[in-house]
Each structure stands twice: as C-alpha cells, then as structure tokens.
Amino acid sequence: MPQHRQLHLGLNLRGIGFHGAAWRHPDSTPERIYDIDYYVEIARIAERGKFDAIFLADVLGAFAGDARSHQNVVAWPLDPFSILSGVAAATSHIGLIGTLSTTYNDPYDLARRVGALDLLSGGRAAVNLVTSAGDSVARNFGYDRHAEHADRYNRAHELATLINALWDSTPGPLEYHGERFEVTGSLGLEPSPQGRPVIVQAGASEQGLSFAGAFAEAVFAASSDIPTGVKLYDELKRRTVAAGRPRTDINVLPGVVPYLGSTEAEARRVYDELEELLVDEGAVAKLGQELGIDLTSYDPDGPVPVASFPAVEGYNGSVSRLVRLRTWAVETQLSLRRFAQLVYRNLGVIHWTPVGTPEQIADELETWFRAGAADGFNILVPQHLGQLEIFVDHVVPILQARGLFREEYTSTTLRGHLGLTVPGARRSHGVGA
C-alpha cells in the first residue's frame, strides 16, 4: 500500500454519453443501450483502467420533472440493479453502484437487492440513495403528490438506519420499531463479503448534507470550480466527524465531464463536433419548465432572472439542483439563452467540463485533488466508447506515473478500493463457508 493518499475514480455510466447530442454522433451506438453486452464492455474498459466503481443513476418515470416533452424524456431507461447484476457476473474487481429511491422503495426489498448484488459480486456493491423528485413520480406509486422535502429526508434517515440494521441482521431476527417502519425478521441473506454494502449519496441541500454526514461513504458532488469544491469538501468532512465517524469514511467525488484529444486542438475539435450536433430546442423554455416558472417572457439575451427562481422553502424538486443553478447563474453572468444552453448540454448535469489533452486533464485533476476539493472524481463521459477509452488509456497512466492512482487493484471489494472502515468486528467470525 502506498503511504501517500491516492485518488479514486468512478465512472458515471450513462449509456449514450453525457453530451446532449452524443447519441447523434456517427461513432455512437445508442441502439446498444438496451443490451447487457454494451454495459459489460464499458465496465470492462473501466476495470482495465482500475476504476473504483461504475455508477448508474435512475429516475422513476419517463420524464425528468413534471413536464412531458421531448426535451425532458429520460434517456437512461433501465433498472440499474438489473444492469449491475449482469455486469457483476462478467467482471472481477470493479465496484457497482446503483441508485434506489428511499421514498419509493421498501427497506427490506432495497436491502435485499443491494445485499444480493454484494454477494454475487464478492463485496463490490453500493447503493446511491436518492429521495426522488416530482409529483409525476408520486403518481406512478399511487400518490397524488410527492412528499415534502423534509419528510422525504426524515424517511431517508430512518430507511438508511434500518437497511444497515438489516444488513447486520443475519442470523437475526431483527426487531425494529420506528416512526415509519416496523420489521420483525431477518434479511435472510448471508453477511456481506465487505462487511456491509457501501452507501453513496449526491444531494447537497441542508438535509442532503446532514444525511451524507450520517450515512454516506462516498458523495457525488457537483462543484464547478475549486473554491466551491473545497467549501463543500470541508463541510462534508465536518459533518461526518460531527456524526461520530472518521474523516476518511466519506469520499468526496466531484463530477467532471472531460473532453479529451491527443492535442489541445483535437480536444477542442471533439468538443466542437458535439456542440455542432446540438440543436437548441428551447433551452430557455425547458429551464422554465424545470423550475416551474415562465422564463419565455424574459429577454433571452439579458441576464438570468435569478430573483424569479422559486424559493428553497416549499420547492419540491431537487433543492440542491435549484441552489446550484442559482449559484452558477450568478457566478457565470451569462445571458439567459447561453446559460440555459449550458445547463442542458451535458444532459442537464451541472459539472466542471474541462477540454484538453490527457496531460492537461491529469493536471487539472491533480490540482483539484491537492487543493483539498476532492478525494477523487466521478467521470461523466461525454461520448461512449471513444472518450472513455482515451481516459483509461491516456489519462489513467499519467495519474499512475505520478503516484496518484493505483497501478493494480489491491482489494477485491469496493470498501477496500475506497479505503473505508469495515463495519463491525462481528464480521470476522461470520457464518463459515
């Protein structure tokens, strides 16, 4: 084991890539997003690059947000744990992180699915817990309205407490009586090969940060520059320590969308080529739909009307995204039109998007890492498979040569890759084989 700190790499695996026009590029194969072999191929490339994990996001409906439009259709359509099970059977080391909603899953079923993937993969499973957003999701589960933000997080807290107890419940039985859940029985699964599956989180609202401090072992952060990255990093570490956990038991992984080329000009060409494929289908109107306000009455070449954005109190979408949009609008000082286009370019994710050579991207990652803005990074590939292969074959070796990233896996579990505490000494005398 190296004495110095090394960074972690996760691949945010969205099959068609994160650039909004990636699927239209002649080198892309969007028809393969329903094929397990496609995901296996991508995961194996990431495993060749010694990535800590692949990650799959999820939305419980056809549209992101309540508006039903072509622009809002969800382009990552399959159940993440179905994909990850297929990938687990065809890989050996890489961690497998899937998203599940704390609002629309029962703790037992959730714990069982993640626990079973953990067994299948020999201790490589993690769950990214989200509280979901929007009334349209609620209506897919028999409710008229999505639960209020605070209620959702109260439920998430109790659910996370309970799934940890369920993962520890073998041989059981567990007796749990809480405000929302009652469980008598055992999960019925063999204990985890890594002690417990890993818990990941992404929200950055006040409640999201508090949840992360209590439970998250990795956080997908969204910081678009180093100062905001450092601030969020310190805040997450502080909350983790305040919750009585070691500082190193939370890994802060900002998202980055790198556009790579062998020369700076080539990288710029890759970026421009994708940009040219992008058709502006009313990004301003779309931003208004997402926020629940009418932005079309504002001058698209004027400033972003931040004052008309909804208040955090009572906002039932993703609060962290609302805050980030507001901050970003103020920071960038772009016109409304340009800002809206930027927001939706990378399929609506707000992340740092450097363009450059492998050397330049490695430099940037190192700078963020050394500045205390990151324990590692969640890589959002703008276009599959080409841009991922360049990252793995050209950026990773530079990071390795600098001693910043593992040359080989030193563990077979995700907890091992991430340097996390293995919960409970009880595991050392677990059920024999």
Add this chain to the structure above:
Amino acid sequence: MSRPIINVTLEADAWARHEHSELITAVKAIESAGATSVVFEDPDSSGGPGPWRWEPSTAVGALTSTTQHIGLVLPIASGYTEPFTASRRIGSLDHLSGGRVGWLLDPTQTPERDARTRAVSPDLGDHDPLGRAIELVEANRALWDEWEEGAFALDVANNLLVDVDRIRPANFAGRHFRVAGPSNLRRPPSGNPPLYVRVNGSADLVLAGLADVILAATPDLVNQIGDRRGRSTVLISVAVGWPDPQTPIQVSGADGIDIVVSAPDQLEALEETIRGVIGERSGAVEHSPGLRAALSLPELRK
C-alpha cells in the same frame, strides 16, 4: 411435430446453501441440455432455511450476461410489490437478455412476510391477495404497452431520440393500484414477457386464466384448465428422474413438461430426464425471436 417445451423449476429450498456462481453453472448446464426456460422460486417466499446466498432478480440479471438462449423466469410476489417497480424490473431484464425473460406470479401473503416487508404504494382495496395479483398482471401489461413500436425513435435527422407522441400513459386505476405512467421502460422485446402460473389445485384456476404458461401439478388439472388452454402453453409437472417423461405429456395432452428440481445433486439426473423428453434432438434451444416464440405463444405487437 415440434419438440416438446421443457421448463425446469428450481425449487428454492434445494439451493439454500448455494451461491450465485453455482446457480449460473447449473443454469448453463440446463441450457445446453435443451430446456426452454428455467423458473426460479423465491427463497423469501418459501420460508425455508436461511441465510441465503442468492436472490432471484439478481440471479436472472447475472444470467443475462452469462447465458445465450434459455428463458429466465423471475418470481414476483404480488403482495409485496407494485406495478411500476415490478413491470420495470421484469421489462429491464427482458431487454438486457434480448427477450428471454418471463415471470412467475406468486400471490401468497403470509404473516411472517408481512412482518418484514410491504409494498410502498397504498393498497386501495381490502386484504384480497388474489384480486391484487390479478390487478398486478393487468397493470403490468398496461405499463408494457405504453411505448408504441418506434417510440425509441433514434431519428438523427430530426433530432428525435424518443418520440414522446408515441408514448401513451397507462393511467391505470384499479381497486388495489393506481399508476399514472408513463414508465421510462421501452416496450419489452417480447411485448409482454410471458406470465407463468403454477396450478396446484382448482383454486389456482382463476390466475391460470391470465397465464401465458401454466405449470399444472397433475393430468387432472390439465383437463380442468379446459378451454383456457387455447391461449396458453400448458406444461405438466414431474419430478426429476421420472422414468418415462413422454407419458405424462401424452396422457394429459400438455404442450410439454415442467421438471421440478428439488436438490442440487439432481442435475445429472435432470439432463437424463430432458433427453428422455427430446431424445436425439438435444442441444440448446435457440429462440432468437425470444421466449414467447419458443413457447409457441402468439406475437404481441402494437
């Protein structure tokens, strides 16, 4: 005469101490022996001895990347899930496997299971496991029909990845479930992943009326299924090692056989039994159009 359809049921308790990897090895062997499909029973439903080392939806997911031909049938406990989750889980696996996934409806609810798990959706009806199971079938099928053919448009020229005008929300409203939709699940490759129902007695005949594949415990039950047969494929269940597996098929007039494996050491005998049914025509069943075609079920196209 086409070759008889062969399903293999892996009884949950038989695999209590086995890992996913052993299950994968077993299913690969069953695939190459020539079975059409394999049904997984859910350890969580059997109430048998734990702790377990595998779980059915995870096993089926793993088999999408490790098998090529065999149909994979996932148990769904209608008392403990809801249509959005169930339809998406089954449909996702059907996509990933290239149209090879079916589902086995399990309507049973027990106090032990109630004490540890429940569905997330409010159940609008009274305690009525059978009614709830029937409604789950209807709602799943409604959700699978939301995306018309061509909704996943991939139309580069017109910048249309998904044609939203070809997605019609299910707006399902029943006695037990309400689901507005639309789901993000594109119509599964098989249209409707085939529904398997086990008939152990006449009480199960109601659900059999909804089934694509009926697993009948006795020849007498095959007869009772009667005119429901027209729409379904009926298989007669026998234990591994049944001396003359052709006979129950002929006696009952079933379309094929359901071989029940109750212990992992029965695999060799299972291959023997499969050969007893299909004779020299052994080898994996290649059903490139998907599981529905392999089961002689009608194509479903919207």
